[in-house]
Amino acid sequence: MPFDKLKPKVTTILANESESVDDRLTEVCELLQASIGYYDWVGFYFANHEARTLHLRAFAGEPTDHVVIPFGKGICGQVAESNENFVVADVKAQNNYIACSMYVKAEIVIPLFKDGVNVGQIDIDSHMADPFSPEDERFLEWVNERVSEIL
Template sequence: MPFKDLRPKVGAILNNDTISSEKKMTQVCELLQESIGYYDWVGFYFANHDTKTLHLKAFAGEPTDHTEIPFGKGICGQVAESNANFVVPDVKAQDNYIACSIYVKAEIVVPLFKDGKNIGQIDIDSNTVDPFSEADERFLEWVNERIAEIL
């Protein structure tokens, strides 16, 4: 499904005042994972700046053991420190990669900002090598901006 068609669906989820923010995020993860063929795992991690750790709050896809990630470790941990998008076309080429599944071939992580502070990120794993484009980055930045509005 094209990103332009997903925007109103994401908006409808986030505008539903009858469910919690965490449930909204889970539903967004499920929508993205079900609608975009190469989004095999979608999750939101949130930062605890005191302990310098990321904590998984919502996801869609296979369960993961990586529910807490130290800043600096793996792609997610690096984004917690860099405050910049990180697109990994081939995870085998990354030295500082945390393997979540033997099937994952690529990853994209986009930081989530609230009031100018990096409070978390959306993390997407793909079982396809090099599937992510600039359009994915722009769409995920938009998703994170909408998520920040409900937090």
Template sequence: MSLINLKPKVTSIIKDSSESTVSRLTKICEVLKDSVAYYDWVGFYFANHEARTLHLQAYAGEATDHTVIPFGKGICGQVAVSNENFVVPDVKAQDNYIACSISVKAEIVVPLFKDGKNIGQIDIDSSTKDPFTKEDEVFLEWMNAEVASIL
């Protein structure tokens, strides 16, 4: 499915105020994972700035041991520090990579801002090497801006 075609689904989930925020985030993860062939694991991490850690709040895909990630560690931890998107075409080429699964070949992490502050991120793993494009980044930036409206 085209990422553009996912916008109405994501918007509908976000606007469903009868569901809790975590439930809506989980549904977004599930829709992305189920709709985009190369999105094999999708999760939202949120920052605890005092402890300098990220905490997994919602995800779709295999369970992970990486529910708390220190700032600076792995791709997610680096995004918590840099406040910039990080696209990894080949995780084997990254020195500071935390392996979540042997099948992961690529990763994209896009920070989530609320009132100008990096409060979290969406993290997507793919078992396909180098699948992410600028279209993925633009879509995920849009989606994170929409998600910020319910946080």
């Protein structure tokens, strides 16, 4: 499904104030995973800046043992420190990668900012090698901007 067709659906999910924020985040994860063939796992991690850890708050896909990630560890932990998008075409080429599944070949992590502070991120794993494009980055940045409005 093209990203432009997903935007109104994401907007509708996030605008539903009769559901909790966590339920809305889970619905967004489920929508993205079901709609984009190479999004095999989609999750939102949120930062605990005092403990310097990320905590999984919502996801769609196989359950993961990685529900808490220290800042600096793995792709997610690196984004928590760099405040920059991180697109990994081949996870095997990364020496600071946390393997979540033997099937994951690529990952994209986009930081989520609220009032200029990196409060979390959206993390997507793919079972395809090098599937992510600049369009994925722009779309996921847009998703995070919408999510920040409900936090």
